[in-house]
Every structure is written in C-alpha cells, then in structure tokens.
Amino acid sequence: METLSNLECFIRTADAGSFSEAARQLGLTPAAVSRNVAMLEKNLGARLFHRSTRRLALTEAGEELRQGIAGSLEELQSALAAVSTERLEPSGVLRVSMSPSIGMGWLMPMLPEFLARFPRIRPEWHFENRQVDLVGEGYDAAIGGGFELRQGVVARRLAPAHVIAVASPGYLQARAQPAHPSDLRTVDWIASRSLQNGRIRTWVLRNGAGEEVAMEASPSLVLSDPAAMREAALLGLGIAMLAVPDVLPQLEQGTLVRVLPDWHADAGAISLYYASRALLPAKTRAFVDFVTQAFERDRLAERFAAVPSHA
Known part of the structure; x- marks a missing residue:
C-alpha cells in the first residue's frame, strides 16, 4: 500500500x-x-x-x-x-496575508495575546494591498475583502467593509460643509487608484432611507495606499473616502470627522479566508478561532459599521 x-x-x-x-x-x-x-x-x-x-x-x-x-x-x-488536531499543540510557521491598515491597526495589537496562548506558532505576516492566491502562494490564511473564492477556499465574514468620507476639522472650517453627495464636486478630493484595473476609484453612496447617489468629483490628489490617504486628510489636504477601520481611531480622537455622516458606500465585507474547513492544520484553526473570537469580544463588526448619525 x-x-x-x-x-x-x-x-x-x-x-x-x-x-x-x-x-x-x-x-x-x-x-x-x-x-x-x-x-x-x-x-x-x-x-x-x-x-x-x-x-x-x-x-x-x-x-x-x-x-x-x-x-x-x-x-x-x-x-x-x-x-x-485536538491532541497536538498548534505549532509551525503561520503565513497570513492582510492589508496594512487592518494588519497594523487591528491585528498587530492582538499578537501578544495570540503568542502567549500559542507559543509554538511562528507568525509570518505579509502586509499587502492585493488579493493573494491563497493556495497557490502557500498562505495559511488571508484577511481582506473581495477575494475570489476558488475551489477549496472558504470565507468567514468578520465585519462590514463600509467606506465613509472624512476630513480634518481644519479643512472643513475654512469652507462650507457638503450637505449632499452632489456637493463633493466642489471639494478637494483625495482619491485612490484601483490595483485591479488602474482606474480612479469612485463610489456609490447610500443613506439610511435607501437613496443611492454616484459620487462625482475630480481628484486633486491621488495616492495608492489608505494610510497615505488618511495622512493627507489629517494634513488638511481634502476629503478622503476610506474604510471605517482605517480611520476609526482618528474619528474617536476627533482629529478626523465624518463628512456627510448619513451617507456611506458599501464595499462588501472584511473576511477571513482559509482553506477547506475539514483539512485545517491546528495552527490555522487556532488563528481562525482566535481572530473571530477577538472580533466578537471587541465588537469590531459593530464598530466598523457606518451607522447613520440619526440611527
């Protein structure tokens, strides 16, 4: 045999x-x-x-x-x-791909607790704004949004991927605040370019009443990374459309504020991707369970949601 x-x-x-x-x-x-x-x-x-x-x-x-x-x-x-799996202590190299903003802002603070619980796991985390081939590139897991679900790969939803308009208080003080998405045509827009098709990203904004308006604006600044866009907004260079987790600490500190607080764009979900549930190594199962439990404990799905200000 x-x-x-x-x-x-x-x-x-x-x-x-x-x-x-x-x-x-x-x-x-x-x-x-x-x-x-x-x-x-x-x-x-x-x-x-x-x-x-x-x-x-x-x-x-x-x-x-x-x-x-x-x-x-x-x-x-x-x-x-x-x-x-139940008998073996999770161990080995754990290769995970994640976006820099989610990874540095939300996963890294969890790392000490994870290593204390699973000391034989050696994390190898890749911070990258791209959709990796989970199986073909040898990753144990990936965290992000919009991944193609190939055969043998599953996605576990962690939180919504809501995109909101933000700016510094100083930027808004010097000019009239937009009252409707159509007003964004007159602002300094900090834009990003799609890695998939090379085009400037645009958004369809929606409010609690179910109205939808396509964003129409000419970019005054184009940056390739959400962290750079956030920094430009903090410097008072304009209004940026960013995912809630990318700017939540700044919103809570007051260094950024929401523009059009009743409106947001829906970019799908932030998910945890990994290979078929039935064949997970102990190290990957430990990571999947740890991350999902941490998101539930810290109410991150609720905190990442762009709830209208009047709700």
Missing part, C-alpha cells in the same frame, strides 16, 4: 505543476517531493509525469490516478486531522 506521503506529494505536484511549488506548500524540500513521487512511480510501475526542464505534465496514467484518489485522499487526511 502506498504511503500517504507519497500520494500527497503526487497530488500537490499535479496541482501545482512543479516539485518546488509542491515542496513549498508541504514544507518539504523539492528533492524530497521528487523522491516520493519517484517511489510512487516505481511501486506502480508507471510513469506519472512527463518531465522537462521547464514544466511537468501528467501522463495518461498520472491523470487517471489523480482523478481516482483525489477525493479519497482528502477524506483520509480529514479523518487523520480530526483525530490529531
């Missing part, structure tokens, strides 16, 4: 298309993955991959084996994980 390691190395290599990528996902060396696959081929008496200097491709026998065992292998791994 083939070992689980040999079969897992074969499946990961078939999915990734290379020994090196499969090795990175499994935490092994490329040589070890190659040896396991070679041993499987020897025992089966069949070549499973066409090998070249540039890429690997499944043979007919390899494709047949892949289709035949993929589901069974996942079920076996799930059963083993269910037995062992």
Whole structure:
C-alpha cells in the first residue's frame, strides 16, 4: 500500500505543476517531493509525469490516478486531522496575508495575546494591498475583502467593509460643509487608484432611507495606499473616502470627522479566508478561532459599521 506521503506529494505536484511549488506548500524540500513521487512511480510501475526542464505534465496514467484518489485522499487526511488536531499543540510557521491598515491597526495589537496562548506558532505576516492566491502562494490564511473564492477556499465574514468620507476639522472650517453627495464636486478630493484595473476609484453612496447617489468629483490628489490617504486628510489636504477601520481611531480622537455622516458606500465585507474547513492544520484553526473570537469580544463588526448619525 502506498504511503500517504507519497500520494500527497503526487497530488500537490499535479496541482501545482512543479516539485518546488509542491515542496513549498508541504514544507518539504523539492528533492524530497521528487523522491516520493519517484517511489510512487516505481511501486506502480508507471510513469506519472512527463518531465522537462521547464514544466511537468501528467501522463495518461498520472491523470487517471489523480482523478481516482483525489477525493479519497482528502477524506483520509480529514479523518487523520480530526483525530490529531485536538491532541497536538498548534505549532509551525503561520503565513497570513492582510492589508496594512487592518494588519497594523487591528491585528498587530492582538499578537501578544495570540503568542502567549500559542507559543509554538511562528507568525509570518505579509502586509499587502492585493488579493493573494491563497493556495497557490502557500498562505495559511488571508484577511481582506473581495477575494475570489476558488475551489477549496472558504470565507468567514468578520465585519462590514463600509467606506465613509472624512476630513480634518481644519479643512472643513475654512469652507462650507457638503450637505449632499452632489456637493463633493466642489471639494478637494483625495482619491485612490484601483490595483485591479488602474482606474480612479469612485463610489456609490447610500443613506439610511435607501437613496443611492454616484459620487462625482475630480481628484486633486491621488495616492495608492489608505494610510497615505488618511495622512493627507489629517494634513488638511481634502476629503478622503476610506474604510471605517482605517480611520476609526482618528474619528474617536476627533482629529478626523465624518463628512456627510448619513451617507456611506458599501464595499462588501472584511473576511477571513482559509482553506477547506475539514483539512485545517491546528495552527490555522487556532488563528481562525482566535481572530473571530477577538472580533466578537471587541465588537469590531459593530464598530466598523457606518451607522447613520440619526440611527
């Protein structure tokens, strides 16, 4: 009977298309993955991959084996994980991708408590404003919004992603405050450019009565990062549209104030993304549970919501 390691190395290599990528996902060396696959081929008496200097491709026998065992292998791994997860202390490198504003502003303050609870986990956190390929790039989890839910990836909603207009009190003192989204045409707008399509981001604002108005404004300043946009607003350079968690401390301190407090844009949800629930390693399960419990304990979903001022 083939070992689980040999079969897992074969499946990961078939999915990734290379020994090196499969090795990175499994935490092994490329040589070890190659040896396991070679041993499987020897025992089966069949070549499973066409090998070249540039890429690997499944043979007919390899494709047949892949289709035949993929589901069974996942079920076996799930059963083993269910037995062992509760007994093993969470440990290992925990690779997580998150936006800089959410990560630095809200996740980093939780890190001391997390490490005190799980001392054998070694966080490797990547602060980046992009949607990563969770499985393909070898991340254990990601926190953000709008990720494509590929097969085997699930999303756990943490909080709403509401976007509001903010400015410094000094900026608003010197000019008339906008009373309606149409008034934004006359303000200094601190804009951002979409990483996905390269266009200036615009928003559809809505209020508690259900009205929707498309924002119409010409940017006076374009910045690529929410933290930079927040800093520009603090410097009195104009009005910025930013997610509530990016500016909540400044709003609570009074260094920024809401413009059009009855209006906001809905950008979906801030979610925690991770691989299939049934196959989570103990370290990932510990992180998922810790973060969701922390959001509930600190009422972050409620605090991140752009509740109209008259509600």
